[in-house]
Amino acid sequence: MAVTAADVKALRDRTGAGMMECKKALTECNGDADAAEKLLKEKGLAAVAKRAERATSEGRLFMRQTADKIYVVEMTSETDFVANNAEFVAMGEKLLDLTVSKGYTEVTQEHKDLLTEVATKFRENMSVAKVEVIDVPANAAGAYYVHSDNKTGAVVVVNGSNADDVKTFAKDCCLHIAAFTPSYLTKKDVPESYINEQKEIFQAQMDQDEKMASKPQNVKDGILQGKVNKHLAEICFEDQMFVKDDKKSVSAKLAETGKAVGATLSFATAKLYVLGK
Known part of the structure; x- marks a missing residue:
């Protein structure tokens, strides 16, 4: 024929x-x-x-929220050309559909099989790198945010109230996390080994500063601890200055929001997502 x-x-x-x-x-x-x-x-x-x-360093984050859950799917590809293709984006939404409908909490063979539809067409190595589900309890407010580059995102769940003000605060916290990329939630989450390493670095810097030589040891110790505290405040989410009010820390805004709605609030989840990490 x-x-x-x-x-x-x-x-x-x-x-x-x-x-x-x-x-x-x-x-x-x-x-x-x-x-x-x-x-x-x-x-x-x-x-x-x-x-x-082949390395898959490009891709996208996909997120979706239902009444009591937030779903996260990470899809990777070799090139940003494919990652920005409409069919690739549509596949990400299909993977979210599958995750929500089947109640999956991790990458399954069904995810991989579905992805094959576009992988064969674009002739690139692709993968479903991550599937996560975050619970949003009844008396809590959840929010998510995916940055315009589609490679950075955040999920925040605030326990204690699901009032509109708390939902807005949770959303703002997502924006904060994506912008300031904190390494830890609170100071108590920072490993002691990391703190000791930073102390050694700051101590070495102080030892090279001629102005420090004449200061009493107790003053030097205070300066050293001050440097450590400042650094921790920069990398710990709750201690960072809030993205929408740089005069108050995140924890202060949390307390302020709780007072406004008549509830004691706490963070159940405050997580940064970065493609490939």
Whole structure:
């Protein structure tokens, strides 16, 4: 059976494969479009396996909130060209649909199989790198945020109230986390080994400062601890100055919001998401 240009174009539209590959597949399958599509998919799956070792440093974060949960899916690809493609984005939403409908809390084979649909078409190594589900209790306010680069995001859940003011505060905290990228929630979460390392660094800097030589040891100790405290305030979420009020810390705004709604608030979740981390 003769293969026409229209046949090749129709198969290309169905599969996304190259024109020459479509023509070759149709020729091998004697013009049977269904058989040619199957052949292309089989070849595509083989190609996907070969590409599995390629680095996937690009991609997107996808998030969605329901009444009592926030879902996070991370999809990776080799290039930002593919990551910004409409079909890649649509697949991310499909993966969210699957996660929500099936109640998945981690990456499953079903996620991987679904992703194969676009992986074979774009001829890039892709992966579902992360699937997470964060609970939002009945008496809590949850929020999420994905930055415009689609590579940075945050999820915050505040326990104690689901009042509108608390929901707004939770959303603002997501913006804060994405902007200031704190390493820890509170000072008590910082490993002692990290604090000791920072002390050594600050001590070495002070030892090289001639102005420090004449100061009493207790003064030096106070200066050293002050430097450590300042550093911790910069990397710990609750101690950072709030993104929408740089005169107050996050913890102070938490207390202020709680007072306004008549509740004692606390952070159940305050998490930063960065593609590939």
